[in-house]
Amino acid sequence: MLGGQAVVRCGPGLLLAAGAISLAACGVSGEGDWSSVRDRVRPGATPGEATVRRVVTLGRSVRGRPISAVEVGNPSAAQRVLVVGCVHGDEPAGAPVAEALAAGPGPARADLWVVPVLNPDGMAARTRGNARGVDLNRNFPAGWRPLDALGSVEYSGPGPLSEPESRSAVDLIRRIRPTVGIWFHQNMAVVDDSEGPRDVEQRFARDVGLPLRALTDYPGSITGWENTLVPGSAFVVELPDGALSARSVRRYADAVRHIADP
Numbered sequence: 686m687l688g689g690q691a692v693v694r695c696g697p698g699l700l701l702a703a704g705a706i707s708l709a710a711c712g713v714s715g716e717g718d719w720s721s722v723r724d725r726v727r728p729g730a731t732p733g734e735a736t737v738r739r740v741v742t743l744g745r746s747v748r749g750r751p752i753s754a755v756e757v758g759n760p761s762a763a764q765r766v767l768v769v770g771c772v773h774g775d776e777p778a779g780a781p782v783a784e785a786l787a788a789g790p791g792p793a794r795a796d797l798w799v800v801p802v803l804n805p806d807g808m809a810a811r812t813r814g815n816a817r818g819v820d821l822n823r824n825f826p827a828g829w830r831p832l833d834a835l836g837s838v839e840y841s842g843p844g845p846l847s848e849p850e851s852r853s854a855v856d857l858i859r860r861i862r863p864t865v866g867i868w869f870h871q872n873m874a875v876v877d878d879s880e881g882p883r884d885v886e887q888r889f890a891r892d893v894g895l896p897l898r899a900l901t902d903y904p905g906s907i908t909g910w911e912n913t914l915v916p917g918s919a920f921v922v923e924l925p926d927g928a929l930s931a932r933s934v935r936r937y938a939d940a941v942r943h944i945a946d947p
Contacts, residue, residue, distance in 0.1 A: 738791065743800070744853035747816035750805035752853045756798050757791030758945070764795040766945045767863035767919075769854070772822055772870065772907065774807020774814070778924045779869025785938040792946035798861055803850055813838050815850055822870075823903060824851045825910035832904065841905050851907075858911055865944060866911050866919035872926035875900070880912050881920025885944055889922065892940035 739756040746752060770783030783801040791797060802808055806816035814820050823832050823841035832841035846852050858866070865885055876890040879899040890897045900921060902909050911919035922937075929937070 743857050744849050746804070746806045746850055747848070748806045750809070752800070752803060752805065752850060754798055754800045754857060755787035756796065757787065757789075758795050758797040759791070759793060760796050762792075762794055762796045763864070764945065765798070765861050765863045765865075766792075766795050766941070767798045767800070767858070767861065767866040768941055769800045769803055769866075769868050769907075771802040771808055772804055772868060773820070774804050774810060774812050776813070776869075776871035776924075777802075777808055778871055778927070778929050779922070779937075780808070781929060781934045782869065782937040782941070785934055786941055789938065789942075792942060795945035796861070797941075797945050798857070798863070800854075800857070803854055814840065815848055817842070817848065819848050821848060821850050821854075822907055823905040824848050825855070825905050825907050827905065827910035827913045828902075829905040839903075845905065854907060855910075858914060862915050863911070863918055864915065866908065866915075867941060867944075868908055868919065868921050869924055870921055871924045873898075873900075873923035874925040875923045877908075877921040877923065879920075880908065880917070882917050886920050889940050889944060892943055893922075893937055895922070 737756060737758065737760050741754050741756070743752045743754050768783050768786055770779035770781070771777050780801050783799045786797065787799040787801065804815055804821055807814055810816070812818075818835055818840055819842040820832075820839045823829075823839055824845060824847060826845040829841065829845040833839050842848055846855060865882060867889070874895055875898040876886050876893075876895050877900040878886045878897040879902055886897060900923070908919040908921055
């Protein structure tokens with residue numbers, strides 16, 4: 686059980702709420718269908734409290750796996766926080782952090798959106814790229830250019846947003862316009878302070894015990910594109926190598942909650 690819900694195992698080491706991955710069974714299909722799969726208001730909630738838990742499908746991967754997002758917290762809040770657990774399929778350690786946030790209590794003063802896995806095909810295959818071998822973190826419009834060739838680990842695809850996973854992320858970001866976006870990667874064990882909200886990056890790094898370092902903003906990166914839409918909103922957290930302990934998962938999830946609901 687996860688947060689009082691049934692869970693299923695989806696790929697190596699990944700647990701997702703059943704409602705978040707069994708979307709086809711709920712009548713949700715196709716790319717970009719924002720039908721609410723589960724929309725719950727907490728009994729006794731008053732205005733300003735965390736009231737909503739909603740699961741939507743953003744789209745489907747190349748191989749048809751659903752890409753799901755969970756909204757928890759206060760949908761009317763000015764603070765909108767986006768957390769994406771896994772972009773590269775061979776960097777899965779952020780997914781349990783995202784799952785903990787999705788299953789836990791929602792923030793009272795923020796609208797929290799969680800995408801446990803943006804690249805489910807890559808996670809299932811344990812590959813950096815998606816099922817077509819595209820590095821999703823080189824496939825976004827900001828500064829996109831052809832990188833490497835098919836078969837290389839940083840292949841940027843035939844054009845910007847050529848991949849359904851990338852288009853799902855763009856659709857979500859355009860809809861919610863996050864004031865803070867946290868994108869988990871591995872395995873450098875640093876918090877990137879090259880382009881996001883400096884005060885938030887500093888607080889997050891302090892809370893989780895990672896150093897701050899300015900990382901390279903690669904052509905076609907997700908955070909680079911998000912920061913063109915909402916300047917100064919998005920940053921990368923490079924987790925350590927390997928799986929996080931349960932204690933570490935809690936620490937990272939708590940650090941996100943501290944940002945969302947200080």
